[in-house]
Amino acid sequence: MPGRVLVGVKRVIDYAVKIRVKPDNSGVVTDGVKHSMNPFCEIAVEEAVKLKEKKLIKEVVAVSCGPQQSQETIRTALAMGADRGIHVEVSGKDYENLGPLQVSKILAALAKKEEAQLIILGKQAIDDDCNQTGQMTAALLDWPQGTFASEVSLEENQIKVVREIDGGLETIRINTPAVLTADLRLNTPRYATLPNIMKAKKKKIANVKPADLGVDLTSRLEVLRVDEPPQREAGMKVETVEDLVGKLKDAGKV
């Protein structure tokens, strides 16, 4: 039975906020913008806490990589039921370049250090939509992975995972230790209520630097430019098929 679960939580711009590109096209405006926990990370935390409540695992550790404000995200995870938190401090230019490769290196290092037997992550973050961290972490640790999980059941030394795939649902059985990534229908996350937020203030959040874990943060990618999507142009209605073909020919499409 897995004892310790690591849950990754990411602080992202809230999904309802209208994103604005910086005037110098180097990125999006984040200063003062409302942020919250990535919705898939909320589902991951909920799953971990549910497993603890069923007494199938012993401890839930919430991890976040980012600047000072990431601690708020960890606090929310603690309020949902995580036992303690680890804040891996990454700020400034390093934070701007932080991507799935570096985060998975960090998580792999932490999993070894904390002797975790299970890592649960959201399937992707809503800001970069990478969908890579879970898979890369599993590869670095040489652990099996159960991604896009919509149902998770812990058995003797294995985990049965029902995965959401293009054709429908796929059920697999993997050995522990393993990495799982949560999809939308896995569960409905609980609210972080005020009494729990108050109690969460007493739970510990450890502060760690990537260098302490021996992780190199240099990025293999360089963002050249960020642009808004092009304005949608008005459509056109045509009366007959001949008109349609004519217009397509004019536009050089046929």
Next chain:
Amino acid sequence: IHPRDKDSRWEGIEMERFADEADVVIVGGGPAGLSAAIRLKQLANEQEKELRVCLVEKAPQIGAHTLSGACLEPSALFELFPDWKERGASISIYVMTPKHQDTSPLNHGNYIVRLGNLVRWLGEQAEELGVELYPGYAAAEVLFHEDGSVKGIATNDVGIAKDGSPKDVFERGMELHAKVTLFGEGCHGHLAKQLYKQFNLRENCEPQTYAIGLKELWMIDEKKWRPGRTEHSVGWPLDRHTYGGSFLYHLNEGEPLVALGFVIGLDYSNPYLSPFREFQRWKHHPFIASTLEGGQRIAYGARALNEGGYQSIPKLTFPGGLLIGCSPGFMNVPKIKGTHTAMKSGMLAAEAIFPKVTAESLDSETAGLHVPEYSESLKSSSVWKELYAVRNIRPSFHNYFGLYGGMVYTGIFYWMLRGKEPWTLKHKGIDANQLKPAKDCKPIEYPKPDGKISFDLLSSVALSGTNHEGDQPPHLTLKDDSIPVARNLAIYDGPEQRFCPAGVYEYVPMETGDGMRLQINAQNCVHCKTCDIKDPSQNINWVVPEGGGGPAYNGM
């Protein structure tokens, strides 16, 4: 209204609430609430006394529900933080250049601010001083001791579905008890509404009158940017009987940002008037359009504000609590400034209650402390003098010549006599009663938005970042479900579909085909409170939705 103990869906649900004790609980994390919290902790630290101050705020982060012009008079801020500069408060130096259409008294020595940012800064200072801030949690209920005094507040229950049944994630709100509770909910607070009734606080004052303010932030062409410049206008496109005007401030924070907006008195009489569309129309005025051309709109929001001034200030204290800030309403209407008075009221409240909550023995008749000293100190403060001096300007608009009569009165009595005239003019009555029936009024033809300077309602609402958990009961409640179609639509042509700046209210045809029904899109709500104020049937009751919902303003 379906009582829960008769509702089978609620059988067996745990209704016990977790309760916690603080010395002082503050409802509302705006300028007033935060100033009170800060002042309390400053006093506690000076006198080395323990004091637990808890502040609850419905916005997901401090400042996210703050919206204002704003041209700040810094007196209260400097008093609260004499070392504000060293602490890095986000206010910019400004220089006043009056335009010929500027009709407000000169703005020397004031600062153009993005109030949301200043409030965020105040929040950081409060946390450093040891105030417990809880953004994302809304105070939904006032709690009372057996003797009728205020015991504290309870946050709202979460996890109730749209149909009123408990979801799996249902959890009861929490109770926060305090020796004294400060209510700083801003203009037309929903708990304040209950308190007025409970303690009869409005028996000796006039009803409050309001205005709605709509605001946008624009990134303009650098060549057109004049940092520090303030422009105001009155009149067009409103007629002389509709009170209102505009502001346009060039911010001075390193990028070519302007804050502009339009304010309309909610005592307007034409139910066809749409404040949102007047605002969009006004932007096409050549002076304004020339500033905005080539620019990009980056934010939108709206909020009601008080215009009642001196005549509408209610009784401010009651056993167990008191009212601060724009909730009772201390705005100086002609100066269109209320932030400094709100902050000052918070500070005076803190100073009045501090000796009482830290006293060795709680010498009180009631379980909740009564602090009438707060009212006394407010009455002898600069706030009172200021509001008294300008008390007759707003009511002076209620005359045959409307705007022009008001300007003449202001010219004579304010500029020359500074409000020393011995009489006090009355307001017209409550705003909701001022609407004329639709048949007596002319519909207004508004121009279509051009997508460059003026915009449609829904894209504007999207810019406010507002959102609410979809599966919850609508927080815009109706006392009587039949009244919207029977009265509002029949007599006034459904004014709520026009005065709501977020498109919450729509009259749509019934699926059965016969007649209309009122559709409430509660998710769009930007918490401006205009509907609660202006509904001619006073049938709409705004209650607080699940905490964390609402707009996501960034430095508005």
